[in-house]
């Protein structure tokens with residue numbers, strides 16, 4: 001019988017190596033936990049939004065100006081088209097000048113190079129309606145209330161636009177009726193910024209804030225109320241609630257918020273919006289924002305858009321659950337250390353004296 005040679009072919013890991021590896025993981029994960037908790041509380045630009053939240057939400061924004069249009073888009077185009085296959089969103093503010101309405105058009109793309117939007121949402125500023133609220137319910141309803149004066153908003157002109165307000169990276173534009181009674185300001189940004197108005201508010205990326213200001217409004221007759229007629233249209237069904245109008249397609253969502261308060265002649269008041277009464281889903285609808293009676297007023301609705309993350313393949317280092325790794329790793333190190341110590345400890349065997357009996 002030949003002697004077999006002992007071959008160690010089973011995988012084995014030296015416990016000391018294991019300890020070193022897990023100690024390194026522990027050190028790394030604890031560093032990340034400390035790093036995360038530091039940036040969690042740091043807000044380097046002082047806009048009340050933490051750096052790590054800003055890092056995740058900031059998106060690219062390209063700006064384009066034409067005679068009758070201001071465009072904001074999250075992707076770059078050359079001669080109006082994009083060669084790259086990427087998710088994107090664009091928003092255009094149109095003012096065609098004489099006879100045209102101020103119009104907002106927002107489009108969402110799964111792939112911007114196709115030029116075919118997956119979702120569209122927009123609204124027009126149609127008219128100002130002075131009415132007698134016949135049924136005194138605070139709402140303008142074309143079927144029941146009496147129209148006293150109707151001003152089509154076909155005379156809105158762009159009076160200014162640009163980038164940067166008080167050193168903040170904000171894109172702004174202003175449109176006004178030719179008599180200056182109604183102005184609409186729009187603000188948008190690629191990151192969170194503080195936008196000072198009546199109070200400091202945070203302007204988030206993925207939204208456009210609009211500020212409507214009425215100055216020296218004189219009603220045709222006393223006792224009338226004022227409503228703003230907006231016409232909405234979408235490629236998908238509009239979903240109404242008291243606080244907003246939404247349209248969505250998959251992960252794309254458009255949301256126009258109906259602010260329920262207004263500053264009227266210096267004090268805060270309530271605003272109600274007349275929504276379509278039909279329960280049949282619609283893609284086009286008229287709504288009436290009821291401002292009441294005043295001489296000067298300001299109203300601040302805003303529009304938000306939601307897309308899947310624009311840079312899908314970017315690994316965000318602080319999305320990783322470092323704290324769990326840290327706890328898991330330190331536990332492993334402790335267990336392995338105990339095991340190592342137990343195995344290493346020399347057995348203390350007590351030998352009793354051996355006495356050999358002589359036989």
Ligand SMILES: [Ca+2]
Nearest residue numbers: 043045047049
């Ligand atoms: Ca910040």
Ligand SMILES: [Ca+2]
Nearest residue numbers: 137139140141
């Ligand atoms: Ca009414």
Ligand SMILES: [Ca+2]
Nearest residue numbers: 045047191192
């Ligand atoms: Ca910021």
